[in-house]
Amino acid sequence: MRPISLPRGERRATGQLRGGLQVTWRRLPLVSGTILLFVLVAGIFAPLLAPHDPGAINIAQGERPPAWMEGALPGHILGTDQMGRDILSRLIWGARVSLIVGFSGIAIAGIVGSLLGLVSGYYGGWVDHVIMRVVDIQMSVPAILLALLLAAVLGGGLYIIIVVIAVVYWAFYARIVRGETLSVKARDFVALAKVAGCGTPRILLRHILPNVGNTIVVVVTLQLGSAIILEAALSFLGLGVQPPTAAWGLMLADGRTLLGVAWWIATWPGLAIMLTVLGANMLGEWLRVALDPKQRQV
Amino acid sequence: MRRYLILRILQAILAIFAVSFIVFVTTRLSGDVTILMLPFDATEENRLQFRQELGLDKPLYIQYGIFLIHAARGDLGESHRWRKPAMKLILDRMPATIQLASVSVLFTVVFAIPIGVISAVRPGSWMDTIGKTFALLGQSMPNFWVGLLLILIFAVRLDLLPPAGRGGWQHLVLPAITLGSGAMAAVTRLTRSGMLDVMDSEFIKMARIKGIPEHLVIWKHGLKNAAIPVVTVLGLQIAGLLGGSVIAETIFSWPGVGKQIVDAIYARDYAVVQAGVLLTSIIHVGANLGVDVLYAYIDPRIRYA
Numbered sequence: 001m002r003p004i005s006l007p008r009g010e011r012r013a014t015g016q017l018r019g020g021l022q023v024t025w026r027r028l029p030l031v032s033g034t035i036l037l038f039v040l041v042a043g044i045f046a047p048l049l050a051p052h053d054p055g056a057i058n059i060a061q062g063e064r065p066p067a068w069m070e071g072a073l074p075g076h077i078l079g080t081d082q083m084g085r086d087i088l089s090r091l092i093w094g095a096r097v098s099l100i101v102g103f104s105g106i107a108i109a110g111i112v113g114s115l116l117g118l119v120s121g122y123y124g125g126w127v128d129h130v131i132m133r134v135v136d137i138q139m140s141v142p143a144i145l146l147a148l149l150l151a152a153v154l155g156g157g158l159y160i161i162i163v164v165i166a167v168v169y170w171a172f173y174a175r176i177v178r179g180e181t182l183s184v185k186a187r188d189f190v191a192l193a194k195v196a197g198c199g200t201p202r203i204l205l206r207h208i209l210p211n212v213g214n215t216i217v218v219v220v221t222l223q224l225g226s227a228i229i230l231e232a233a234l235s236f237l238g239l240g241v242q243p244p245t246a247a248w249g250l251m252l253a254d255g256r257t258l259l260g261v262a263w264w265i266a267t268w269p270g271l272a273i274m275l276t277v278l279g280a281n282m283l284g285e286w287l288r289v290a291l292d293p294k295q296r297q298v
Numbered sequence: 299m300r301r302y303l304i305l306r307i308l309q310a311i312l313a314i315f316a317v318s319f320i321v322f323v324t325t326r327l328s329g330d331v332t333i334l335m336l337p338f339d340a341t342e343e344n345r346l347q348f349r350q351e352l353g354l355d356k357p358l359y360i361q362y363g364i365f366l367i368h369a370a371r372g373d374l375g376e377s378h379r380w381r382k383p384a385m386k387l388i389l390d391r392m393p394a395t396i397q398l399a400s401v402s403v404l405f406t407v408v409f410a411i412p413i414g415v416i417s418a419v420r421p422g423s424w425m426d427t428i429g430k431t432f433a434l435l436g437q438s439m440p441n442f443w444v445g446l447l448l449i450l451i452f453a454v455r456l457d458l459l460p461p462a463g464r465g466g467w468q469h470l471v472l473p474a475i476t477l478g479s480g481a482m483a484a485v486t487r488l489t490r491s492g493m494l495d496v497m498d499s500e501f502i503k504m505a506r507i508k509g510i511p512e513h514l515v516i517w518k519h520g521l522k523n524a525a526i527p528v529v530t531v532l533g534l535q536i537a538g539l540l541g542g543s544v545i546a547e548t549i550f551s552w553p554g555v556g557k558q559i560v561d562a563i564y565a566r567d568y569a570v571v572q573a574g575v576l577l578t579s580i581i582h583v584g585a586n587l588g589v590d591v592l593y594a595y596i597d598p599r600i601r602y603a
């Protein structure tokens with residue numbers, strides 16, 4: 001028998017709020033913000049920040065460990081890879097590749113997907129039907145297989161990967177924006193705009209889009225991380241960004257066969273990917289709560 | 299229900315057709331196979347003859363038509379690298395992939411669900427912190443890096459488990475964790491949030507008032523009601539695991555379908571890539587269909603929507 005089980009349950013309820021994921025993450029945009037700022041600065045100012053030329057090969061100085069280990073080379077804080085290239089410099093330049101690919105890929109996917117979602121939700125009828133069937137089909141192919149197939153056929157490279165990411169991710173936006181549009185278009189201000197004589201493009205872009213904007217921002221942030229992972233995965237498999245470009249996925253592939261002798265070659269780029277994605281995910285989660293008034297009172 | 303079923307099945311068939319078309323077109327668009335397959339001093343006539351042999355000289359739509367007719371008979375062409383039916387090459391690798399996926403699902407059920415439950419039952423405790431960290435990290439760590447780290451720690455440093463290949467149970471552990479890391483994180487998170495909601499409800503209070511032991515309240519009354527979304531996600535994960543094991547299999551040289559597809563891509567072995575992507579997509583579509591139907595069966599709101 002537990003006579004005091006009710007109060008216990010109550011106490012648990014408040015404790016749950018205090019320790020809940022939402023609340024913790026709301027307090028911590030600092031952490032994710034700092035991580036992302038770091039990566040952004042590294043990517044933008046790579047030429048100024050990198051201590052060495054990321055492509056400078058010096059076989060004689062290959063596979064040297066990080067500065068705090070025995071046998072380290074002065075000036076190469078995180079060590080060198082098998083070709084003697086400075087790992088820190090390559091990490092900094094790699095941030096640029098990840099950011100360019102991630103942001104542009106998601107931007108294209110977001111713009112195309114959101115516009116299709118708006119049109120689909122607003123017009124309904126056969127337009128909606130066709131767009132949503134294409135979305136269904138797109139989503140029924142495993143993303144990594146589709147990406148592999150496209151990258152293999154189109155031949156890899158920075159721009160191709162951006163296209164691949166856009167192709168893989170647009171459908172999410174189309175589906176989510178369509179759903180939101182359906183509910184927004186039923187509201188009075190849309191009818192009023194119509195009565196006031198606004199054209200359809202104006203209604204879509206000036207009246208409906210701002211009301212689904214929050215959702216798009218959240219999805220963009222949450223997908224940025226997964227797009228960066230996809231790029232790294234493709235590069236890792238040799239189907240993405242091509243050597244000798246300094247990209248995180250390529251660096252991981254370089255270090256893969258040398259795990260036994262030189263753990264640092266694969267460990268640093270992996271850590272960089274993880275932290276960046278972690279930052280993006282945390283920020284996305286925080287934005288989701290912060291932009292949603294229903295969650296704010298929690 | 300019947301209307302929903304028919305619609306859903308039609309949709310799945312359409313999706314498979316679309317996939318077959320995409321696969322067909324993309325593989326034919328890639329580079330000239332004769333450069334890869336023939337010695338580099340082959341004459342133009344040799345090349346022409348080789349293309350004729352493979353049927354590559356016909357217009358694309360005829361090639362696609364032929365492809366569809368043959369596919370309907372289960373003939374997805376011949377691998378020009380191995381001189382064997384492509385379908386057989388993929389099907390031969392299926393058991394390895396299924397084995398890996400099953401173990402990885404098993405790990406998810408055995409580890410992720412209990413961690414999620416304990417994390418939700420004691421919010422703010424150290425178990426909760428571990429659970430949350432686990433969920434967050436698992437979501438952010440790309441699985442190829444998880445795989446490399448596991449190799450570094452357990453194969454290279456500790457020399458406990460083999461880093462590659464297929465053999466005894468020891469060979470399964472690392473690739474299965476790698477493959478399941480994302481799913482484990484997702485299931486932990488879902489179980490945790492589901493349990494948080496359920497444990498706050500009236501019937502849980504009622505169960506406590508009735509004097510049911512706390513462990514039964516949690517694991518029976520609580521988990522059963524939090525399980526529905528978790529089961530759905532598990533179903534979708536199984537579909538994803540069967541199709542998405544490309545990276546885990548490549549890292550651990552696991553002789554499964556994913557590895558076969560990647561190798562075929564490197565070798566421009568069209569027929570095998572087609573067969574592989576098509577079969578995994580069919581499994582994917584089929585599993586999604588299964589989950590949807592099951593879900594509609596459980597939740598009438600979807601059936602009538």
